[in-house]
Amino acid sequence: MNTSTVQIIIFIIHFLFFVYACTAIASYIILAIISSKETIEYMKKNSFVNYKEILSSTISPSITIIAPAYNESLNIIENVRSLLSSHYVNYDVVIVNDGSKDDSLEKMIVAYDLVKVDFLINQQIPTKPIRAGVFKSTNPAFEKLTVVDKVNGGKADALNMGLNISKSDYVACIDVDCLLLENSLQKMIKPFLEVTDKTVIATGGVIRIANSCIIKDGKLLDVNFPKKLIEKAQILEYIRAFLLGRMAWSRLNGLLVISGAFGLFNKKVAIEVGGYDTNTVGEDMELIVRMRRYMEETKQKYKVAYIPDPLCWTEAPDNYKIFISQRNRWTRGTIETLRMHRKVAFNPKYKSLGLLSYPYWLFYERLAPVIEAIGIIYFIILAALNEVRWDYALAFIILAYLFAVLFSIVAIFSEELTYHQYKKKGTGFKLIMISMLEPFVLHPFILYAAIRGNMDYYFNKKKKWGEMTRKGMTKTETN
Amino acid sequence: MSNVKKIVLAEDNSTLSLLLKFRLEKEGYKLLIAIDGKEAVELIEQHDPELILTDIMMPFISGLEVISHVRNKLNKQTPIIVFSAAGQEEMVLKAFNLGANDFMGKPFSPNELVIRVKRLLR
């Protein structure tokens, strides 16, 4: 190879990096603009909806909350209590005890006066069998509660059991440790009922971080801004992702992910596509992609909706170790889902799913950390060879940093103008500070975890399989 | 003064609470206001009222649980009137099963409530 070919190759590499960076930035700007439009529209529409009027209605459609629990003995009583306090009328709660090794079941039996009942399950999705049985309460105050005790099969398997057991039209799949606000179900059901010309297959909710918030008896009393950097940075990250990112994607009807921690599904469609996949760690994303694919393939008009209201609060990891393993799992979930549905990619048959959502996820979510890592390594090599044009590098790095900060600040603004959850004096300053620090205190760990996720996925099959056999729910599942 | 009858009112609409407080205090009762079921239970335990008025739909502890608490945990036969919104017939039935004495469907007339309160406290 002569020097000129090398130069051409290097030039092409540089050019690709440059194009990637520019399109990434452009996509951020476009998403921010779309999301602000959508948010304004949403706020106007909802400024005068009286949710009280539908919550009391017995003619409103039935919803089942499905909450899988694995070794949650510590908080299970409180958590169930919180789930039972929704103000929607036509709903019930199914707790799937997924082969817990602790005393979760015994505790629930005592606290909620449970007795074993005869229950005929329509096994539309195959799952691991029932263990101790199906339980209902003898106390009329808890008549909405059903507890199923089954052999351990992982989160997806537990959710599938819930899908089989539910007799409702809609199912809300949530993590048992999530705290739902009392009006969350009527807000989440609204998109399903509003449409007249298509089917809404799922509605996603926002996850808010409950660290340091005061929660008493399953009720959110006070919202606080936590002290630890990692928690603060995640709050900012969530605000950015949910208020800017997902809001825009919902406008484009291109949502690929609904938080596993809180989503409402059209049960009929979820069962028709076969329920959750038990062979992936990213079952929440995978289900949505599969449902979308199914709707496209059967040529039905559909929509995945999204409600930006802060309805679901959960604890986020408060140390780097748990944080990294969480993100590692998310990365593998994304890779697995995208691989399983490769057929969709760039396929015009799948319209915006194949031409927009999938490619975006592939390039700017799935590949972003890989490209970033390659870029960093490349930069280090150049630096070692003393080939870096430092005047350019410095200006570009500063500009990129400022753009990241600016984007975070825009996200903070959309939070303040909509939900304004962090009302306390001084929190504004803290939010600004963390938007400046986040590129240093959180982003490197996200990058590291994503790279680890890639390595584990491709080179560490044992870990992948090993995890699957003993896969339970960790407290930190939030995506 | 001990013959002033105490009423605990659990209702999350503060304007309504205030209105009823004025109305019932004019009739010579002492009103204790709770904004949710939890406060109601605390007030009931503290003051042992002669009558309880409670909304069914309240944050966290519902009116049903308040009734259940009074009848089953405290073992009291204090008369209870529940308020319910339209479409909650099922809830009202449950409230009666748990031991409520009377119910008023919202929207209701405060004057009618006074009559029912008087009848239960006679």
Next chain:
Amino acid sequence: MKGYQYLLDYFENSPTIIQVLWVMIVLFIVIIIILIIYLKLLRSRLRKKEKIVVQYQNEYESYLISYLYSGNEEEEISAEQQVIVNKLKSCVPDKFKRHVVVSTLLRLRNEISGEMAESIQKLYFQTGLINYALSSLKSKKWYVVAKGIRELAQFHVKEVNAQIVIHVNNSNKEIRKEVQLYLVTLFHFEGLKFLDVLQTQLSEWDQIQLLEVLQRFDEQEIPNINKWLKSTNDSVVIFAIKLAKIYNQFEAKDTLLELLEHRQKKIRVEAIQVLSHLQVYEAKELLKNKFDKLSLEEQIAFFKLLENVFESSDESFLQEHIQNKNFEIQVSALKIFKLLNIEKFHSFKRLLLAPKDAEIIEFIENN
């Protein structure tokens, strides 16, 4: 000073790209600083606003309560009431205060009835709040119009009916919804006349809200729903089916039977469900004869109907379906069989050998 000069020289001698980058950097920094300052102002304004709302609300709440208790029978308006009206009147021109006044009045208006509710409505007129709601009807912004209609409905202002009815087929969904709610809230079943002219689809959410409002009224005298069951607007048909179910409209039986042939599957299924609820035996024979031509949803709905209206003559038909591939149909068939002919039901235990079938039989036997 020297450093500054150095930076300037550096900038001037740099290539254009770098110059552009540095200009952008400075620009970004300026924007960030402006946004930070604005955020600070915004946050303190929001905090203040929240406090003020509570303060105003408490103030207006006590005005309202004393207004309600200071009326007397002799005068249209007592002296004390006039004082309060004047006080509120002075707040109303301020948009923010007006908003709080209205919401305070509504908080009570929605919960009580009788004389006091009427007094609140009187106050709404006396303070001139009504005029603001009326002028909002002429706004170009859809959400202002919608909000205005909602307010007029909540305060039961029947007089402006004509100005609101014109929006029945408004192109905006939210406005239409508020119009419908207005009509039904104030004129009850009479208000449903809008269904005759409705060109757009009623969403499920709209329907639930309308039914919810209707159920608040005690009158059971419901108008003839036949013309709605025959409507060319499918959503009106579905809504009428719901009315038939909730208000047990046996009179509409024949039209409902006709709907079993409707081109929309959803309507056919709902028709079966309501006929099941009304226990119409004719429906059974009709459907039984063409059972194999029905869609699965209709078949399932039909079996639910059968659970309500089965007769011993259905036995042979049922026997064909005790091994139906569909779980719900199989369970239904076996359930009915248990009630119809217990001996035969027991004989199935030997007949149906698959463990899944045995499980179902055992369950039905015990429950």
